[in-house]
Amino acid sequence: MGRRVLVVDDEKGVRDAMRQVLEYEGIEVRTAESGDEALIVYPEFHPHLVFLDVKMAGLDGLETLAQIREKDPAAQVVMISGHGTIQTAVEATQLGAYDFLEKPLDTDRILLTLRHVLERAELESENVRLRATVVDRYEIVGESPAIRELLDVIDRVAPTGARVLIAGPNGSGKELVARAIHRRSPRADAPFVEVNCAAIPSELIESELFGHMKGSFTGAFADRPGKFEQADGGTLFLDEVGDMSAAAQAKVLRALEEGMVTRIGATKSISVNVRVIAATNKSLQEEIAAGNFREDLYYRLNVVPIEVPPLRSRRGDIPLLVQKFVADLTRDSGVKPKPVDADALDAIVHRDWPGNVRELRNAVERLLILSTGETVQATDVGRLSGLPSDGALSELVNCETFEEFKQQAERAFLEAKLNESGWNVSETARKVNMPRSNLYKKIEKYGLQRE
DSSP, rough: OOOEEEESSSSSSHHHHHHHHHHHOOOOEEEOOOHHHHHHHHHHHSSSSSEEEOSSSSSSSHHHHHHHHHTTTOOOOOOOOOSHHHHHHHHHHHHSEOOOOOOEEEEEHHHHHHHHHHHHHHHHHHHHHHHHHHHHTTOOOOOOOOOOHHHHHHHHHHTSOOOOEEOTTTTHHHOOOOOOOOSSTTTTTEEEEEHHHHHHHHTHHHHHHEEOOSSSSOOOOEEEOOHHHHTTTTTEEEEEEEGGOOOHHHHHHHHHSSSEEEOOOOOSSSEEOOOEEEEEEOHHHHHHHHTTSSSHHHHHSSSSSOOOOOOGGGGHHHHHHHHHHHHHHHHOOOOOOOOHHHHHHHHTTSSTTTTHHHHHHHHHHHHHHOOOSBBOHHHHHHHHHHOOOHHHHHHHHHSSSHHHHOOOOOOHHHHEEEEEEEOOHHHHHHHTOOHHHHHHHHHHHHOOOOO
């Protein structure tokens, strides 16, 4: 039988009557005539619900309830009594009882209580399953030294309230780090609210972060809380914080200093308790030097810096990531599972992946969908992953002049390096040992554009 109920009462007539009612409903029933016996039966039977008499010889019901809840904080216990008082009911509730029923017991009330408890148990079980799915989706995968060091820093900073600034190239997993910090923190049960500062127009970023009052600007048809208010008690993740407008930077700085936010059009400030985690793929120190980012805000955000490594610096983790992505996609997207053969995996490992983990996941999805064989093979990887093709090489060789060849090669080289760094021009210029102003001219010359 699927559902189990333990009935604890020192009156045999009560035990037999409840057994008859519950078994008629298809419930598996065990009984105990004392608190001591109940404490022996409970761990081996592990019931979904316990009906527990208050007044019993020896260990009474309230003491038994306390010990059951100590062993199993999730235990669902309904107290029953022929001499119920408000004081006893309050004490039972404080000890964790789900409900309190008075004798003589009403069959309809017993069954109604049973149904509510079982529905609650199913809901909690579903919540646990969903939380496990979410955790799995945002799991940081890898066993390389770089990832072990990253996880160690996360474990040390998460229990604190310190602000964190996460740096790393596009697609490297900065959001995963932010979510891991939140999940391991005392705020784990509170909201995790994400704001992509690069995706919101500069004229709307203040409204998005701090909210607005009805009529404060065209289109403000109702009062609306901002992300700071929505994250109250939890974590606010400011992704791509380097792209935030100057006006929004000033307000964020004030919010961090005072713990207060003011909606656009409001006259009163609102107190918020928010842990801010920021992320960027830019060098904020270079942005400060260029006058694009406030130095005082940088030092407010950069209490604990975390650097997320690019995928090319931890190639040993790629097989584990491919395995995870195959499992995730076949479970969540209805993609047919296919094994990735050794040669294909080797080809995947040796690619540079300028788009990092995000690009790798997309490539795995394309390979599972578009590869025609029963397994993913190296030829599939070569065709789909953007590796240089014979046609591209022959196009270079077939240039009519050496100057034309140099320009074609330079264009391809710079485009690959820009993609590799997530189109961070300063970082690319440093890596290729070229003045940033020259790189901007080359981008304009060749008409290079970010994908």
